[in-house]
Amino acid sequence: MTEPTGLKSWLTTVDHKRIGKLYFWTAFCFFLVGGVEALLIRSQLAQPNGHLVDARTYNELFTMHGTTMIFLALMPLSVAFFNFIVPLQIGARDVAFPRLNAFSYWVFLLGGVFLNLSWFVGPLFHAGRLSVAPNGGWFGYANLTERQYSIGPNIDFWLLGLQILGVSSLAGGFNFIVTILNLRAPGMRMMRLPVFSWMTLVTSFLLITAFPVITVALVFLMFDRNFGTHFYQVSAGGDPVLWQHLFWLFGHPEVYILILPAMGVVSEVLPTFSGKPLFGYTVVVYSGILIAFMGWGVWSHHMFSVGLGPIADAVFSSTTMLIAIPTGVKIFNWIATLWGGQIRFDTPLLFAVGFIAMFIIGGLSGVTHASPPADLQQTDTYYVVAHIHYVLFGGTVLGLFAGMYYWWPKMTGRMLDETLGKVHFWLMLIGMNVAFFPMHFIGLLGMPRRVYTYSPDLGVSTLNLVSTVGAFVIGVAMLFFIWNVIRSRSAGKVAGDNPWHGATLEWATSSPPPVYNFAQIPTVHSRLPLWNEPESVAQKAPTGPIHVPGGSWWPMVAAVGLPLMATSLIAHALWLVFVGAAVVIFGIFKWGFEPFEV
Amino acid sequence: MHRPHRLFQRLLPGLLAALAACAGPFPQTTLAPKSDLGFAIDHLFTGIFGWAVAVFVVVEGLLLFALIRFRARPGAPPPKPTHGHTALEITWTLAPVLILVMVAVPTIRTIFATQAPAPAGALKVQVIGHQWWWEYRYPDLGVVTANELHLPVGRTVGLDLTSNDVIHSFWVPAIAAKRDVVPGHVNHIVFTPDTIGMYPGQCAEFCGDSHANMRLRVFVESDSAFNAWVADQKAPPVEPAPNSPAATGKSDFQHGACIACHTIQGVSAGVIGPNLTHLASRTTIAGATYPDDSLDLALWVNHAPQRKPGSVMMDMNLKPADLQAIVAYLMSLK
Numbered sequence: 019m020t021e022p023t024g025l026k027s028w029l030t031t032v033d034h035k036r037i038g039k040l041y042f043w044t045a046f047c048f049f050l051v052g053g054v055e056a057l058l059i060r061s062q063l064a065q066p067n068g069h070l071v072d073a074r075t076y077n078e079l080f081t082m083h084g085t086t087m088i089f090l091a092l093m094p095l096s097v098a099f100f101n102f103i104v105p106l107q108i109g110a111r112d113v114a115f116p117r118l119n120a121f122s123y124w125v126f127l128l129g130g131v132f133l134n135l136s137w138f139v140g141p142l143f144h145a146g147r148l149s150v151a152p153n154g155g156w157f158g159y160a161n162l163t164e165r166q167y168s169i170g171p172n173i174d175f176w177l178l179g180l181q182i183l184g185v186s187s188l189a190g191g192f193n194f195i196v197t198i199l200n201l202r203a204p205g206m207r208m209m210r211l212p213v214f215s216w217m218t219l220v221t222s223f224l225l226i227t228a229f230p231v232i233t234v235a236l237v238f239l240m241f242d243r244n245f246g247t248h249f250y251q252v253s254a255g256g257d258p259v260l261w262q263h264l265f266w267l268f269g270h271p272e273v274y275i276l277i278l279p280a281m282g283v284v285s286e287v288l289p290t291f292s293g294k295p296l297f298g299y300t301v302v303v304y305s306g307i308l309i310a311f312m313g314w315g316v317w318s319h320h321m322f323s324v325g326l327g328p329i330a331d332a333v334f335s336s337t338t339m340l341i342a343i344p345t346g347v348k349i350f351n352w353i354a355t356l357w358g359g360q361i362r363f364d365t366p367l368l369f370a371v372g373f374i375a376m377f378i379i380g381g382l383s384g385v386t387h388a389s390p391p392a393d394l395q396q397t398d399t400y401y402v403v404a405h406i407h408y409v410l411f412g413g414t415v416l417g418l419f420a421g422m423y424y425w426w427p428k429m430t431g432r433m434l435d436e437t438l439g440k441v442h443f444w445l446m447l448i449g450m451n452v453a454f455f456p457m458h459f460i461g462l463l464g465m466p467r468r469v470y471t472y473s474p475d476l477g478v479s480t481l482n483l484v485s486t487v488g489a490f491v492i493g494v495a496m497l498f499f500i501w502n503v504i505r506s507r508s509a510g511k512v513a514g515d516n517p518w519h520g521a522t523l524e525w526a527t528s529s530p531p532p533v534y535n536f537a538q539i540p541t542v543h544s545r546l547p548l549w550n551e552p553e554s555v556a557q558k559a560p561t562g563p564i565h566v567p568g569g570s571w572w573p574m575v576a577a578v579g580l581p582l583m584a585t586s587l588i589a590h591a592l593w594l595v596f597v598g599a600a601v602v603i604f605g606i607f608k609w610g611f612e613p614f615e616v
Numbered sequence: 617m618h619r620p621h622r623l624f625q626r627l628l629p630g631l632l633a634a635l636a637a638c639a640g641p642f643p644q645t646t647l648a649p650k651s652d653l654g655f656a657i658d659h660l661f662t663g664i665f666g667w668a669v670a671v672f673v674v675v676e677g678l679l680l681f682a683l684i685r686f687r688a689r690p691g692a693p694p695p696k697p698t699h700g701h702t703a704l705e706i707t708w709t710l711a712p713v714l715i716l717v718m719v720a721v722p723t724i725r726t727i728f729a730t731q732a733p734a735p736a737g738a739l740k741v742q743v744i745g746h747q748w749w750w751e752y753r754y755p756d757l758g759v760v761t762a763n764e765l766h767l768p769v770g771r772t773v774g775l776d777l778t779s780n781d782v783i784h785s786f787w788v789p790a791i792a793a794k795r796d797v798v799p800g801h802v803n804h805i806v807f808t809p810d811t812i813g814m815y816p817g818q819c820a821e822f823c824g825d826s827h828a829n830m831r832l833r834v835f836v837e838s839d840s841a842f843n844a845w846v847a848d849q850k851a852p853p854v855e856p857a858p859n860s861p862a863a864t865g866k867s868d869f870q871h872g873a874c875i876a877c878h879t880i881q882g883v884s885a886g887v888i889g890p891n892l893t894h895l896a897s898r899t900t901i902a903g904a905t906y907p908d909d910s911l912d913l914a915l916w917v918n919h920a921p922q923r924k925p926g927s928v929m930m931d932m933n934l935k936p937a938d939l940q941a942i943v944a945y946l947m948s949l950k
Contacts, residue, residue: 073825073925155822161799162782162824167747252800258783259798292686298700323785323796323820325803328731332724339716343709350708351700353678359695360688371683378675382668385716389723391730392661394793395646398785398820464644464789466820469828475816477642 021533022569030569032116033533037123038102039429044127045094051134052086053496055079060453060489063482066474076470077153078172082133084156085176088276089183090130092410095418096279097122100194100218102429106524107212109203109542111535114196116567117609118189124577125186132581133179136172143171152176155468157269158239160250160261165243171588174243177236178584184229184236185580191225194218203523205542209303212522212545213296216303217282220310221275227314228271235264244587259324266317274313276410277377278306280417281348284370287420288352290520291367292359295546298351305344305351312341322390323397331390338388345381349374364518365439369420372447376412380405383458398468401461407454416446419499427517431529432510438502445495453488456481515557521546526555534564570612576605643816644789650815650836651791653730653807660726664719671715734774734806741765743777745784745797747823748830748924749890749903759849760879762890763904765834768842769812775805782824788817788834796821809836816904825926831904845897853880853893854948865945868938877929880949889929896949902927914943 021027031037059079062068071079101119105112113119136151143150150172154163163173198219202211211219238249239261248254250261289296296302318326318334326334352374361367383405387393396402419442426434460478461467472478516525525548527536540547540555547555582598585591642648649655686695734740743765744751753760767773777786779799787794791809819830837845856862866883869875875884881893895901898908902924906912918939920929934942 073828077822077825077827159783159822162822167782167824257800259801292695293688294695295697295699297698298705301700301705323794324798325795325801328727331727331731335723335727336720339720342716343712346712347705347709349675350704353675353682354698354701354704356679356682356686358698359686360692361683361686362688371679374679375676378672378679382672385719386661386664386668389660389664389719389726391657391723391726391793392664394795395657395661395789397794398787398822462646463642464646464816466787466818468822471828473831476644477640 027569029574030120030571032112032120032567032569032573034101034105034113034116034119035429035531035533035535037119038098038100040123041094041098041101041126042429044123044130045091045098048086048090048130049092049095050496052083052091053493055083055086057489057493059083060486062470063472064486065483066472066476066479068471071470073470074147074153075149077155077468078137078149078151080468081152081155081176082137085133085152085180086130087410088156088272089180090126090133092276092414092418093187094126096221096276096414097126097190099214099279099283099418099421099425100190100222103425103524104194104198104215104218105201106428106527106531106535107215107522108198108201108206109523109536109540110197110201111539111564111566113193114201115193117570117573118193120570120573121577121609122186122190122193124574125182125189125580128577128581129179129182129186132182132584133175136175136179145170150175152179157265158261159258159265160239160242161252161258163239163243163261164251166251174240174588177239177243178587181233181236181240182580182584184233187225187229191222191229194222195226198222203539203542206523209300210542210545213285213299213302213306214279214282217278217285217306220306221278224271224275224278224310224313228268228275231264232268235261235268238264240587259321262321262324263317266320267314269320270317271310271313273409274310276414277417278310280373280414280421281306283417283421283424284352284373286520286522287366287370287424288355289546290424290518291362291364291370292356293362293519294355294359295521295549296351297354297357298347299545302348302351305347308344309341312337312344316341319388319390319393322387322393335388335390339385342381342385342388349378349381364423365434365436365443366420366424366518368440368443369416369423372443373413373417373420376408376416376447376450380408380412383408396461398466399461400457400465400467403467404454404457404461407450407457411450411454419443419446424518425524426506427513428524428529428531430506430510431513432506433513433517434502434506434510438498438505442495442498442502445491445498449488449491449493449495451488452491453485456485456488460485516548521549523547523555527557534560534566537564570609572605572609572612574605576602576609579603579605643814644818646789646793649790650811650813651807651809653793653805654789654791656726656730657793660722663722667715667719730806731804732806734804735772738772738774738806739767740774740776741767743775743786743797745777745779745781745786745819745823747781747926747928748819748826750786750830750832751780751890754846757846757850759846760891761849761894761898763832763900764898765832766842766845767809767834767836768839769809769836771839772806772808777803777805783821784819784823784830785821786817786832787820788815788832790815791834791836792817794820809834812836812838818904826903826924829903829905829924831900833900833904848897848950849894851894852882854950856945856948861941861944862948863945865941865943865948868934868942869945872942873930873932874942892946892949894949896947910943910947913946914939917942 062070137149140148140150150170152175153172241247242249248256250256250258315337319338387396460481463478465478513529515528537560538558544550579598579601583595586594649658742753750763752765777797779797784797786797792805795803795805815834817832856866875886877886877888879885879891901908902916916923917932920927
């Protein structure tokens with residue numbers, strides 16, 4: 019069968035590969051938006067008493083930088099790979115619920131657009147300025163985010179945007195759990211599952227368990243701001259510390275939602291490029307599971323300065339240190355995978371090794387603030403900004419770029435250029451260290467985070483300027499990547515089925531894969547089928563017509579209802595919530611009764 | 617934990633010297649403690665940082681070695697497909713456990729040591745966070761002031777912290793470390809400053825528009841200097857000489873909007889803004905953001921929202937003569 023083309027085919031697609039690409043491009047655009055916000059932040063801080071932007075705008079920029087990077091860039095970039103790669107890796111024709119998958123994507127897109135519309139709609143709220151973007155930090159601490167202290171619609175955009183995005187994450191989480199548990203190819207036992215798919219499974223469980231917690235926190239905040247409740251209001255007997263517990267009970271598992279997929283990518287790339295199986299597969303998988311479990315018992319290490327008392331501090335300090343152990347074990351197993359191999363230094367490997375090298379730094383600075391007394395000097399300073407960027411940029415972003423270079427040939431059928439890729443890698447590695455390493459000193463020397471200005475008396479002006487230069491080097495590195503991507507469309511080498519000599523099932527089919535993925539679903543007998551049993555997974559001619567689900571408009575229609583409901587609250591138009599709900603219900607109803615074939 | 621600790625102590629001065637070469641001095645640094653609390657934290661951090669550096673060197677070293685030693689060479693035999701090694705797995709699980717025990721034991725010891733209640737006889741100070749300034753009350757001395765905290769050297773201090781509005785965080789790196797200032801809660805910091813000097817700090821928890829402008833200063837003084845300061849603060853405000861510009865200013869103050877927010881003992885009783893009874897004894901204004909001089913004070917009175925975004929204090933829009941008089945009065949309040 020031939021693949022349909024044209025705009026309609028993309029708007030109605032339920033093919034996991036197309037949805038993966040939609041996720042990728044949307045998330046990549048948001049990644050660039052978050053990056054521009056970061057460059058504005060760094061430009062403001064390039065010198066003391068900077069006045070590129072005013073305080074209000076700066077607070078919007080850092081709030082939206084964090085919110086965008088976490089919810090609109092890094093999570094959905096991981097999800098792009100879940101979508102494109104996992105069904106191929108497990109030998110399936112699609113995800114378990116293809117139309118729910120499309121729904122997840124449209125909800126994500128609309129949630130992101132809804133959040134970012136706040137940059138331009140100030141005049142509608144008589145705000146006296148163009149922007150009413152969220153300005154309470156990505157962590158939205160109550161009671162600052164209560165109506166009393168944040169009067170405008172800024173925080174409403176934030177909390178409603180996150181509620182919309184939560185729906186997308188939950189739907190995606192359930193979909194991938196069911197897919198991985200039920201749609202594996204014959205012979206693909208759980209302990210033969212590629213590690214990236216394993217980490218997708220673990221991450222999906224974290225998504226469906228962590229998002230309900232922030233949903234509750236956000237509902238409380240929404241009710242406090244709009245319907246007169248007092249969950250976080252001291253004057254009425256509420257407590258703002260409740261928000262912190264709920265937020266970080268979500269927020270710390272969220273950290274692992276962000277890092278585990280990248281760890282999965284690295285666990286795929288290292289074996290391929292060292293020509294050896296992953297060292298300690300079982301241990302790496304169990305460490306991932308253990309990290310996900312232990313991630314639920316450490317949330318108060320974000321709150322060591324709150325004053326929870328010495329016993330709580332001691333307990334959460336101990337659990338936090340414990341979680342360093344499975345993380346360290348993973349790193350040792352990765353190094354052991356390289357050990358004794360024949361390492362090919364192609365771009366995916368460079369990014370994967372960059373991940374390990376940088377993540378070690380982020381992990382170690384993490385141990386220094388696992389100690390509550392030490393953390394009392396570090397929390398809310400640039401030292402922590404350095405830490406999270408070593409983990410989320412040095413870790414997640416480099417890991418995701420490893421995935422992009424690794425799987426790009428599979429996704430598009432074309433190779434990315436190796437020279438441009440290497441320039442991209444080295445600029446990015448140098449840029450991030452120049453940008454983020456000085457932040458350790460900036461913090462230890464006394465500069466708090468989330469300040470739009472600082473005094474020259476602090477003595478950190480030079481270090482800040484250096485950091486800003488590094489941020490722009492990262493920006494230049496991104497231009498090389500974008501150029502590489504554009505160039506590969508016409509000038510990229512044709513990839514072939516398995517350009518890197520990978521061992522897992524996604525390399526058994528053509529690049530890009532046909533709409534049905536595999537002409538015949540392969541039967542696997544080992545963890546590394548393309549190395550151990552290439553003949554048994556080789557593609558054969560289809561035995562008959564292959565059934566794939568047809569396209570549908572209804573997932574997108576249903577998704578449109580959610581931002582309508584959210585707009586209702588911001589516009590104080592109650593009728594709109596009923597319209598939005600009706601659209602969601604009608605969309606789901608139509609999609610439920612739509613004939614499976616189109 | 618002695619070996620890496622000592623090693624790091626030898627490295628640290630060099631590292632700091634390198635830093636100092638590019639800028640400095642660093643008045644708000646966390647690395648030069650001037651109290652028992654600051655020292656305990658710094659000691660703990662130095663030890664942990666030593667371990668972190670040691671682990672960094674070993675693990676990054678292994679990684680680099682593997683990358684160089686096992687790079688692909690043309691004609692080499694295919695690598696041995698090793699799948700794992702149980703003894704190795706146990707080793708590299710237990711090694712971090714041992715290191716973390718070395719970190720956890722002093723950590724927990726320091727947690728309990730630094731969170732003990734203030735001893736009897738400690739100097740009590742209530743710290744109240746406001747958007748965006750600090751109020752200090754000395755209940756045993758009957759002194760109320762703002763933004764600049766005065767403490768006697770060598771005497772244990774017990775700070776009781778709470779907030780009047782949103783969550784702030786009181787951070788004075790050299791002597792008091794950091795503790796959140798949470799409405800509805802009273803948090804504590806107990807410490808004994810050991811060196812006379814001025815130590816800057818600032819709010820560390822994002823608290824709205826002017827979070828960056830919520831700064832503070834702590835003056836650690838000799839006993840006699842501190843006692844003299846207390847005596848000055850307890851004295852009634854200076855009465856301006858008749859017919860002086862300051863006297864006009866006082867009259868303007870009494871009949872203007874100022875009294876709604878500010879207290880000057882015996883003159884006005886507002887409680888929304890800082891107590892101004894001895895404003896001129898302070899070195900800064902507006903959350904320790906601007907120097908306390910006539911020029912900055914005049915700019916502040918007439919342009920507070922520009923000087924400090926989000927400021928509750930309005931643009932007073934005074935005519936030049938009135939502004940001069942008010943500033944003269946405020947500057948007379950030693």
